Structure formats: C-alpha cells, structure tokens
Amino acid sequence: MELLKIKNLFYSVNDRHIIKNLTLSISPHEIHALLGANGSGKTTLAYLIMGCEGYRPTAGEIIFEGKIINALPVHERARLGITMAWQEPVRFEGICVADYLTLKNRFVSSKSLQPSLSPAHYLEMVGLEPSLYLDRMVDKSLSGGERKRIELASILALNPKLAILDEPDSGIDMLSTQDIINVINAFKENGSSVLLITHREEIALIADKASQICHGEIIASGSPKEVSEYYKSRRCLVCEGEVCRE
Amino acid sequence: MRERSVVNELNELLNAFGETGADKRIFADKEIAHLAASGHKILSMRGVEGLEVDASETLTGIFANVVVKEGVILKNPVHLCFGVLHKKGKQRIKINVRLEKASYAHFIAHCVFPRAERVKHIMDAVIEIGEDAEMRYSETHYHGLYGGVEVIPKAVVKVGKKGRYFTDFNLTTGRVGILFIDYTVEAAEKAIAELTARVFGHANDNIKIKEKIVLSGRDSRGLIKTRIALEDEARAEVTGITEGNAEGARGHVDCTEIVKDRAVARAIPIVNVTHPLAKVTHEAAIGSVDKRQMETLMAHGLSPEEAVNLIVKGILR
Numbered sequence: 001m002e003l004l005k006i007k008n009l010f011y012s013v014n015d016r017h018i019i020k021n022l023t024l025s026i027s028p029h030e031i032h033a034l035l036g037a038n039g040s041g042k043t044t045l046a047y048l049i050m051g052c053e054g055y056r057p058t059a060g061e062i063i064f065e066g067k068i069i070n071a072l073p074v075h076e077r078a079r080l081g082i083t084m085a086w087q088e089p090v091r092f093e094g095i096c097v098a099d100y101l102t103l104k105n106r107f108v109s110s111k112s113l114q115p116s117l118s119p120a121h122y123l124e125m126v127g128l129e130p131s132l133y134l135d136r137m138v139d140k141s142l143s144g145g146e147r148k149r150i151e152l153a154s155i156l157a158l159n160p161k162l163a164i165l166d167e168p169d170s171g172i173d174m175l176s177t178q179d180i181i182n183v184i185n186a187f188k189e190n191g192s193s194v195l196l197i198t199h200r201e202e203i204a205l206i207a208d209k210a211s212q213i214c215h216g217e218i219i220a221s222g223s224p225k226e227v228s229e230y231y232k233s234r235r236c237l238v239c240e241g242e243v244c245r246e
Numbered sequence: 247m248r249e250r251s252v253v254n255e256l257n258e259l260l261n262a263f264g265e266t267g268a269d270k271r272i273f274a275d276k277e278i279a280h281l282a283a284s285g286h287k288i289l290s291m292r293g294v295e296g297l298e299v300d301a302s303e304t305l306t307g308i309f310a311n312v313v314v315k316e317g318v319i320l321k322n323p324v325h326l327c328f329g330v331l332h333k334k335g336k337q338r339i340k341i342n343v344r345l346e347k348a349s350y351a352h353f354i355a356h357c358v359f360p361r362a363e364r365v366k367h368i369m370d371a372v373i374e375i376g377e378d379a380e381m382r383y384s385e386t387h388y389h390g391l392y393g394g395v396e397v398i399p400k401a402v403v404k405v406g407k408k409g410r411y412f413t414d415f416n417l418t419t420g421r422v423g424i425l426f427i428d429y430t431v432e433a434a435e436k437a438i439a440e441l442t443a444r445v446f447g448h449a450n451d452n453i454k455i456k457e458k459i460v461l462s463g464r465d466s467r468g469l470i471k472t473r474i475a476l477e478d479e480a481r482a483e484v485t486g487i488t489e490g491n492a493e494g495a496r497g498h499v500d501c502t503e504i505v506k507d508r509a510v511a512r513a514i515p516i517v518n519v520t521h522p523l524a525k526v527t528h529e530a531a532i533g534s535v536d537k538r539q540m541e542t543l544m545a546h547g548l549s550p551e552e553a554v555n556l557i558v559k560g561i562l563r
Binding site: 050079084089 | 536537538539542544545546548550553559562
C-alpha cells in the first residue's frame with residue numbers, strides 16, 4: 001500500500017487553478033524528488049499535504065495510510081507521521097535548540113513513532129557540533145544556514161513516516177551538498193519516506209523516483225535521471241518549455 | 247512581643263517567597279546579603295564585606311541606603327525581598343544605591359503580594375553607578391491571583407563612564423493588576439544600559455511601561471527590550487524612549503507584544519537623536535501569534551494551544 005496517495009487534486013484561488021488534477025503516490029521508505037520551476041506549484045503542493053492554513057483542496061483526495069486527510073489540521077497530520085521542513089524556517093525567541101529538538105518527547109504521545117535519540121545525535125547528523133549549539137536559541141542569532149540545519153535535525157528527531165523537505169539545499173553552501181545528501185539518506189535509513197523539493201539535479205538524483213510539476217500539473221514521472229533530463233530539455237507540453245527552464 | 251511578630255512575619259514572607267519557586271535558604275546564608283521587608287516593617291537585613299546597607303522604617307515607609315565600596319566585587323547576589331502579606335496594605339520603599347568605582351553587584355529583588363486584593367507598592371529608586379562599575383538588577387514579581395495589586399516602580403539611574411547597568415523585570419506568573427514602570431537611565435561615556443521587561447497580562451490587568459535611556463556620553467550604548475503577552479481583556483502601553491546625544495552613541499528599542507482574545511496592546515517607540523554621529527533604531531511588533539511559527543510547531547505535533555503556550559513562554563523567557 002502507498003504511504004501517500006494524492007488523487008485528482010485541485011486547488012484554486014479566485015477561480016484560478018494552482019494545482020490541477022494532480023495525482024502522485026509515495027511508497028514507504030521512498031525518496032520522491034519533485035522538480036519544477038519557480039511558481040510551478042511545488043510548495044503549494046507541500047502546504048496542501050501538510051494542511052497549512054488556507055490550503056484546503058478544491059477537489060480530489062489526499063490519502064495517508066489509506067485515510068483521507070483533506071480536512072485534518074496540521075498537528076493531527078503531524079501526529080499521523082507527516083511533517084515538513086519549510087524552505088525558510090521561522091525563528092523562535094526563547095526556545096533553545098535542545099528543547100526544539102525534543103518537542104516530540106514533550107508533546108507527542110504517538111506510540112507508532114520510533115523512540116528518539118539524543119538531540120546531540122541529530123545535530124551531528126546535520127553537521128553541527130552539539131556543544132556549540134544545544135544551548136543556543138532558535139532565534140535570529142543563528143545564520144540562515146544554521147537555522148536550516150537545525151530545522152532538518154528537528155525533523156529527523158521526529159522520526160516521521162513522511163518528511164516533506166522544501167528545498168533543503170537552499171541557503172546552505174555548495175560545499176555542504178554532501179551533508180544534505182547524507183541527511184536525506186538518513187531519513188530513508190530511519191524508515192521515513194521523503195518528498196524532496198529541489199532545484200539541484202545532484203540532489204534529485206539520490207531519489208528513488210521523481211516527478212516534474214508545471215503549472216500545477218505533474219507532467220513527468222519516473223526515475224530521477226529521466227525526469228531530470230526531461231526537466232532540462234524543456235520539452236514540457238504544458239508550458240512548451242517557457243516556464244520549465246533551469 | 248514585637249520580636250516574635252517580626253519572626254512570624256519573616257517566616258510568612260519567606261514562605262511566600264518560597265512558593266514562587268525561589269530558594270528561601272539564601273536568607274539564612276551568612277555569605278549572602280539581604281534586606282527583607284513586609285509592608286513598612288523591616289524584618290531582616292544582612293550586609294557582607296564591601297557592602298553597606300542602612301535601612302530604616304520611617305513614618306511614610308522604608309528608606310534604604312546601599313553602597314558597594316570601590317573595587318568590591320560581590321561574588322553572591324544581594325537579595326531584596328519586599329512584600330505585603332495581607333489582603334490590603336501599602337508599601338512604599340525609597341532606596342538609594344551607589345556603586346563606587348570598579349565595583350560589581352547583582353541585586354535580585356523579589357516582590358511578593360500573594361494574597362493581595364487591594365495592595366499598593368511604590369518603589370522609588372535612585373541609582374548611581376560609578377566609573378567602570380557594573381550593576382545587575384533582576385526583579386521578579388508575584389502578585390497573586392486576584393489582580394488587586396497596584397505596583398509603581400520608579401527609578402532614576404546614572405551610569406558613569408564605562409559603567410554598565412542591566413535590569414531584568416519579570417512578572418509572568420499570576421495576575422499583574424496595575425503596573426506602571428517608570429525608569430530613566432542616563433549613560434555617560436562608553437557606558438552601557440540594557441533594560442529588559444517581560445510581563446504576562448491576564449483578565450483586566452493594566453500595564454504601562456515607560457523606559458527611557460539618555461545616551462549622553464560618547465560611544466555609550468543603550469537597549470530597551472520589552473516582551474509582553476496579553477490575554478482576556480488585559481491592556482498594555484509600552485513607551486520606549488532613547489535619546490542619542492553624543493558622538494558614537496548607539497541605541498535600540500525592541501518591543502514585542504503578543505495579544506490574544508480581546509486584549510489591547512500599544513507600543514510607542516520614541517527615538518530622539520541630537521548628534522549627527524549618534525544612531526538610534528527601533529522595532530516594534532504587535533499582533534497575534536505568528537502563523538508560520540504556529541504551523542511549524544504544529545508540524546512537530548503540538549496542538550494549537552500547546553504551540554501558542556510555547557511561543558508565549560518563549561518570548562517571556
């Protein structure tokens with residue numbers, strides 16, 4: 001059974017389709033890369049899966065482990081095992097990194113989730129030295145890259161069934177690409193599935209499957225290499241290559 | 247007879263102090279200086295080497311004169327425990343604090359009014375910080391659950407050359423009642439002044455905070471940081487004033503207020519620069535809890551209520 005199944009999904013704003021008849025499946029332990037140009041609907045799809053405020057499907061179904069979750073609020077989806085790392089994570093005044101990485105222990109009682117390791121372990125997984133970060137606040141004193149790594153660590157600590165990673169590579173220096181790849185692989189090793197939104201081919205290539213989205217429609221699905229090639233070829237039938245460019 | 251009543255009242259004050267989560271054993275420690283007063287009665291007082299504490303009961307309240315001698319670094323904080331233990335009462339404290347050159351002291355004030363239904367507490371402080379001296383003043387209040395307290399702390403502070411003054415006012419547990427803080431700090435050359443206040447208002451609490459830093463010395467620094475959370479019908483007005491009057495003076499006013507329910511918040515940052523090489527900035531954010539912060543915490547499994555509580559606790563931390 002698929003972990004996540006999206007069937008004929010529509011999402012419209014002012015009668016304009018942002019997501020159009022989109023169908024997509026993700027299996028357990030699958031890394032699924034989602035490619036697409038700016039404005040193609042990648043982040044909107046992520047928000048619809050997560051259930052963010054203002055993002056309710058106009059039509060279609062989002063099914064998680066066989067259950068339609070269209071109407072569930074964000075925290076109930078999270079307790080089912082879906083979570084998301086935003087492209088630009090927000091800052092929190094007065095919450096330290098150690099506490100942020102153990103939010104699950106304090107508030108989530110789902111027995112279906114695996115037990116967490118120590119916060120230090122998750123910081124090491126994202127390439128941060130625990131002794132330098134555990135006591136720091138998750139506030140504006142962190143750089144964009146540091147905050148992003150801490151967000152990834154916090155998502156790892158949740159041991160989710162499905163992690164939506166919205167451009168985890170943006171804002172992190174090129175030299176750290178391998179770190180990001182290691183983190184994405186760590187999700188898979190921990191038993192999570194990943195919906196990986198990215199613009200970078202070298203990162204998309206680590207996925208098991210890939211899809212390309214344009215104007216809210218999935219226009220290609222297959223192996224990451226095939227989809228990546230298709231993406232670069234600008235042969236998109238929806239926009240005729242006008243939008244789907246690198 | 248008076249001695250027995252003083253001991254009883256001191257025990258009661260220390261018990262109330264302990265109930266707020268503080269460690270009341272510090273008042274028995276001979277290495278730690280303190281002054282404890284209930285209403286207009288001084289209950290206990292202890293000095294340590296290098297610190298002079300002279301306190302007396304007057305017709306209108308309590309008068310205290312505190313001096314930290316030149317070059318003295320007080321290794322332990324000085325505890326000031328003030329309170330009114332009855333349902334009704336008044337406490338007026340006039341305190342003069344002087345830190346002599348190159349001295350250091352950390353004062354921790356505990357103001358407890360656990361059963362207050364109609365209590366007024368007025369604090370009038372004059373603080374003088376000498377050259378290269380540093381004073382930290384942490385003030386934690388507990389006003390009970392009835393909102394029947396009116397607290398009016400006023401301080402006029404002068405920070406000498408290279409002096410440092412840091413305050414931290416906390417009233418985040420229980421009701422506030424009526425609070426009107428009025429602090430003015432003047433910073434001399436290369437002096438630093440940082441004023442922080444954190445208050446959580448509930449029901450019909452009424453909070454007014456007016457803090458002013460005058461950067462009159464060259465290369466002086468000032469920061470006014472205010473964090474307010476309000477719920478129910480509580481109201482708050484925060485006025486942060488910074489004047490940059492000298493070359494290289496740098497000041498910042500930073501106010502965040504989170505409002506829930508029918509609460510009303512107002513922030514008035516005032517910056518006044520009279521020297522072309524001074525710079526003062528301000529930021530103020532008032533609103534309900536940030537939607538993105540909420541959704542991020544909810545994506546970690548927190549319910550909306552848990553998320554709001556964590557965000558509010560965070561800004562008041």
